[in-house]
Amino acid sequence: MCAMYWQLNDVWAAPTWSTLDFDLRWKIGHHFVQRSFAPLILSMFLDSNGRFRLWAVSDLLVPVQNANVRLSLFYLRGGLSPIFTGEVSVAIILPLSSQEISLPNWPSFASATDFSYDEGIYLLIADLIGSNGDFLSPQAVLWPDRLSRAGLYGNATISGLRDGPNGTYSVDITADDVLPLLWLDLSDAFKKANPEVLFFFEENAFPATSPRHSATLRLATNPKRVQICKNDVILTVL
Incomplete structure (x- = not known):
């Protein structure tokens, strides 16, 4: 991880993997790296069977208790109102852990996500919210595999x-x-x-x-x- 961070922050006067340009300005990738290095993040993806998976990854030394994950599914070019919203209660996120969050059987969510995600028409947002209403991690986004x-x-x-x-x-x-x-x-x-x-x-x-x-x-x-x-x-x- 340290080697990866060095490579991303090193500055080269040539085409490079660095996420900083020669003038030390942030490239688009640097913002993604910054969010991924947060001490607490949500990670989501579709597995090889097309099943939606959601994980909480914590580098914190203390547990996070009584949090909620809020999911919002948007249809691109379909307005600013999500076509599905739902919340999942997470009793505890253990310190220094990566744990899968079990999702309830939401028929409306299952039908909405029963698609080939590479069609480029959906955007899924996940927020981790504490018991006091504060956001505990960067917003997680699942983009389509391809975009128009x-x-x-x-x-x-x-x-x-x-x-x-x-x-x-x-x-x-x-x-x-x-x-x-x-x-x-x-x-x-x-x-x-x-x-x-x-x-x-x-x-x-x-x-x-x-x-x-x-x-x-x-x-x-x-x-x-x-x-x-x-x-x-x-x-x-x-």
Whole structure:
């Protein structure tokens, strides 16, 4: 694991497996790696028999008790309301463990997932929620094996940019449908004019499953105190 982390964070001036580019900016893969290294995650997949499997993986030294897993199944190009929602109670997640979560026999869920998942028309979201209502892990997403070309799913726009604490910015996003992936970046013109500004978005490379989302833009280095404006932020939608 340490070797993997080194490889992903090493910087090469050539095509590479690194998830950081030569200017230390995060590539899309770095956000996935960051989420996968969280101390508590959900992992889900379809096995070789097409059966849905769900696991909780914990690196914590203490147990997690009385949690709930909330599942939401979306039909791409079918609006922002899920076609199925359900919750599973998890009495305990043991420390330093990987344990499968037993799912109830939901007829509506079984019928909705009785498909070849490579058709590219469904998106499944899983959230791990504590007894106090807090989210305990990064949101888990099961994407289709294949996705249609960009532009077929819906639209999203940057609706606002607000100053935040400690030199951060809050980027407001509005979506009109479920979108498999949103990618935020600063424009090429801004990066060319301000090569000394090192930045990253704390929330990036995520699906849109609600009409409004917010992401935090953090400037790691900004020696000239350059101000970011709304037109400097670009949004790519898949």
